[in-house]
Amino acid sequence: MSTYFTNDHEWIQVEGDTATVGITDYAQAQLGDVVFVELPETGKTLAKGDEAAVVESVKAASEVYAPLDGEIIEGNEVLVDEPAKVNEEPEAGAWFFKMKLANTAQLEELMSADDYKAFVDSL
Amino acid sequence: MTETPPSLAFTPLYDLHVELGARMVPFAGYSMPVQYKLGIMKEHQHTREAAGLFDVSHMGQAFLVGPDHATTAAALEALVPSNFKELKPGRQRYTVLLNEDGGILDDLMVTRPAGEENDGRLYIVVNAACKEQDFAHLRAKLPGNVVLEELPERALLALQGPKAAEVMALHAPQAAEMAFMASEEMEFDGIKVHVSRSGYTGEDGYEISCQAGTAEAIAKALLADERVEAIGLGARDSLRVEAGLCLYGHDITGKTTPVEGNITFCMQKRRREQGGFPGAALIQKQLVDGPKILRVGLKIEGRAPAREGAEIVLPGTDKVIGALTSGGFAPTMGAPIAMGYVPAAHAQDGTKLEVLVRGKALPATVTAMPFVPQRYYRKPA
Known part of the structure; x- marks a missing residue:
């Protein structure tokens, strides 16, 4: 199992051809108190960069993008009732959705944990 | 960072x-x-x-200084629809600067400082984003014997x-x-x-x-x-929306009158009757006939915040009747609330409307403001 990151501040945990996607601790801190999460529908096919989910803080709405091509196989319904979980455990229980990857070769375009840390430090 | x-x-x-x-x-x-x-x-x-504790030092503070209270109050009254001649020393009042069409140039607090030495002085606090325009407007409009002293x-x-x-x-x-x-x-x-x-x-x-x-x-x-x-400013905004208070440039603008903005409480009886402020004819007509549009509060069903700019539609139709001017999640209520303008016919409390958020029509109900009860201090009798 490997974890990858995007410069949109998403983390992607990959097992075989299944990816679990969430937003990073840095992202939740930037957003502030999360009050609403809209999840993608199961079965929806998304291309890398498509809008997949919406996360809203008291301040503003932000999009969560599909980090890779694939099909949504599950949304984390817990977040619908408890959006504050995104602030509390962004990189664990508060995953947004799981997707079946169409093209695992795309993983090479993502950042490693070290790359992501360097990227955040540069901001 | x-x-x-x-x-x-x-x-x-x-x-x-x-x-x-x-x-x-x-x-x-x-x-x-x-x-x-x-x-x-x-x-x-x-x-x-x-x-x-809030830092609001960015707001514009100034004195209007004239020879006596009657002169300074009359000079200000020519620009706003509130009664300042009868404002007692040591009292404060909310008002709006008006343009010739009765639209709002800014909202402000005006104080008549107590004490003989302050006779002829009114202290004003205006919005940060408007202060340069407001001060220029006041300087251009005030008579020669009433001067604006900024307090930077x-x-x-x-x-x-x-x-x-x-x-x-x-x-x-x-x-x-x-x-x-x-x-x-x-x-x-x-x-x-x-x-x-x-x-x-x-x-x-x-x-x-x-x-x-x-x-x-x-x-x-x-x-x-x-x-x-x-x-910080984030909570300042959510607190004022819950309190039903307007943010200038959003909930009230140069294109909305105090009647449309539902802030006629700032117009005291003498001013309503006598006029004598910019846009008086139009505003007085709205007071009699009712405005065509009105600022209302909306409670929105579900959890999704609806924000400024979201369109308001009649339920079950695509007919856009207005737009939100403020809106977001209300922490005290644990629910989304908003303000916006709708035609007067749809402005009654309890009216069912819909607000479009990312293409979805969210049910909304016109609700009396403030959304959260005001707890201003009342002196024991």
């Missing part, structure tokens, strides 16, 4: 904000704290439950919340006795300040105007009290 463009101005409390771990953002030309370490939600709740060397702090009075009394005992919308000169720990019992959160509280050099000492003295937390 937050880089501040060099063109931004700073309030006298900038260093303190940074020291407190604030996230600074550009706002109305100033670098201002949008939130501190607590975050918007907790800052909002803390203000409703205890007391919050003054800071302004707001202490708001149910514990504000208890905390303030420890530093300025005189403040405890003040009525809502009263205004007095006093000492805060020996520092000369101008205090009014007012604010923009719907809570009891004070606004403290002081010399810039004393602002940090006052802020630190208040923050040393465990009942007080520093509160």
Whole structure:
């Protein structure tokens, strides 16, 4: 199992051809108190960069993008009732959705944990 | 991480904000704290439950100075629809500067300072984003014997919340006795300040105007009290929306009148009847016939916040009848609320409407404002 990151501040945990996607601790801190999460529908096919989910803080709405091509196989319904979980455990229980990857070769375009840390430090 | 463009101005409390771990953002030309370490939600709740300290030094403070009260009040009344001739010394009133079409140029607080030595002086506080235009407008319109004196060397702090009075009394005992919308000169720990019992959160509280050099000492003295937390602009906005209060440039603009904006409380009887302010004919007609559109409060079903710009539609149709001017998640209510303009026919409390958010029609109900009961201080009889 490997974890990858995007410069949109998403983390992607990959097992075989299944990816679990969430937003990073840095992202939740930037957003502030999360009050609403809209999840993608199961079965929806998304291309890398498509809008997949919406996360809203008291301040503003932000999009969560599909980090890779694939099909949504599950949304984390817990977040619908408890959006504050995104602030509390962004990189664990508060995953947004799981997707079946169409093209695992795309993983090479993502950042490693070290790359992501360097990227955040540069901001 | 937050880089501040060099063109931004700073309030006298900038260093303190940074020291407190604030996230600074550009706002109305100033670098201002949008939130501190607590975050918007907790800052909002803390203000409703205890007391919050706000830096509002970016707002524009000034005196209108004329030979006597009648002259200065008449000069101001020519530009606004409120009664200032009969405003008592030591009292404050909310009003709006109007354009020739009856539209609103800005909203402001006007105080008639008590004391013989202050006769002919009115103290005004205007929005930061409008202050240059407001001051230019006043200078252009005031008669020759009434002058505008800007007070750029003054800071302004707001202490708001149910514990504000208890905390303030420890530093300025005189403040405890003040009525809502009263205004007095006093000492805060020996520092000369101008205090009014007012604010923009719907809570009891004070606004403290002081010399810039004393602002940090006052802020630190208040923050040393465990009942007080520093509160940023984020919570200031959610607090004022819950209180049903307008944000200039959003909920009221140059294209909306005080009647349409549902703030006719700022127009006292004599002014309504006699007119004599910009746009009077149109505004008086709206007072009689009713406005075509009206600012209303909306409670939105579900959890999704609906924000400024979202369209308001008639249920089950695509017919857009208005748009939100403010909106978001209301921490006190745990639900989304909003304000917006709709045709008067759809403005009654309880009217069912829909608000479009990302293509989805969310059911919304027209709701009387304030959304959260006001808790302004009423002097015991």
